[in-house]
Amino acid sequence: MKRGLFITFEGADGCGKTTQIKLLDKYLCSQRYTTLLTREPGARGLGEKLREILLNYEGEVSPMCESFLFLADRAQHVDCIIKPAIENGVYVLCDRHTDSTLAYQGYGRGLDIDRIKLLNNIAVNGLKPDLTIVFDIDIKTSLSRIGTKKDRMESAGIDFFNRVRAGYINIAKQEPDRVKIVDASDTIDNIHKKVVELVKQL
Ligand code: TYD
Numbered sequence: 001m002k003r004g005l006f007i008t009f010e011g012a013d014g015c016g017k018t019t020q021i022k023l024l025d026k027y028l029c030s031q032r033y034t035t036l037l038t039r040e041p042g043a044r045g046l047g048e049k050l051r052e053i054l055l056n057y058e059g060e061v062s063p064m065c066e067s068f069l070f071l072a073d074r075a076q077h078v079d080c081i082i083k084p085a086i087e088n089g090v091y092v093l094c095d096r097h098t099d100s101t102l103a104y105q106g107y108g109r110g111l112d113i114d115r116i117k118l119l120n121n122i123a124v125n126g127l128k129p130d131l132t133i134v135f136d137i138d139i140k141t142s143l144s145r146i147g148t149k150k151d152r153m154e155s156a157g158i159d160f161f162n163r164v165r166a167g168y169i170n171i172a173k174q175e176p177d178r179v180k181i182v183d184a185s186d187t188i189d190n191i192h193k194k195v196v197e198l199v200k201q202l
Helices: 018-032 046-056 063-087 098-108 113-124 137-146 160-174 187-201
Strands: 005-012 035-039 091-095 133-137 181-182
Touching: 005 063, 005 098, 018 091, 018 113, 018 133, 018 187, 035 063, 046 063, 063 091, 063 098, 063 113, 091 160, 091 187, 098 113, 098 160, 133 160, 137 160, 160 181, 181 187
Parallel strands: 005 091, 005 133, 035 091, 133 181
Antiparallel strands: none
16 A cells, blocks of 8 residues: 655644645645644644644643643554544644644743644654645734634734744745745735645645
């Protein structure tokens, strides 16, 4: 069985990546690839429960606890869903993965970057995306798309999201072969064309 592919989609809240992941999924299906569209946090099963806590818990959550909950969700997701699918030749499209923890808990919350990298490596047990697409957009624009009904993470404020955005740009600079930045202020159609181009290069 030929190995599938693992592509992750990243960016600050409201960057439009969920629209793009669905468009890519449609495109790949039209080309007769078998795909799996999945997300973090909140893949099926236990992931849904962890997502509920992460996004809606109203009491205090320490940044380290938050990190471990995202990492727990990731370990479960990788072992039970992502790895088996890739081994079966599936193209796995994942809405957020390790770089979210680096950008949000590392750069955003201010936890030590090298520690987060280490914890990510433990959680994924050697798995690395073949391609990561970061959707980059001005934070005022992305936050205005979310509107007034915000979840726990979305309520973190503009300074936090500016750090997250800068974090993603740093990550892309450090790993230019894997991580590609796409300008998310362009039209949906143009962005989709760029995404398809990147995937074809794989
Ligand atoms: P979600 O509603 O899926 O947001 P989006 O549609 O923008 O992806 O919520 C996921 C939230 O969790 C989002 O604010 C990013 C955050 N997050 C982290 O802070 N760290 C992580 O490791 C992951 C996977 C997500």
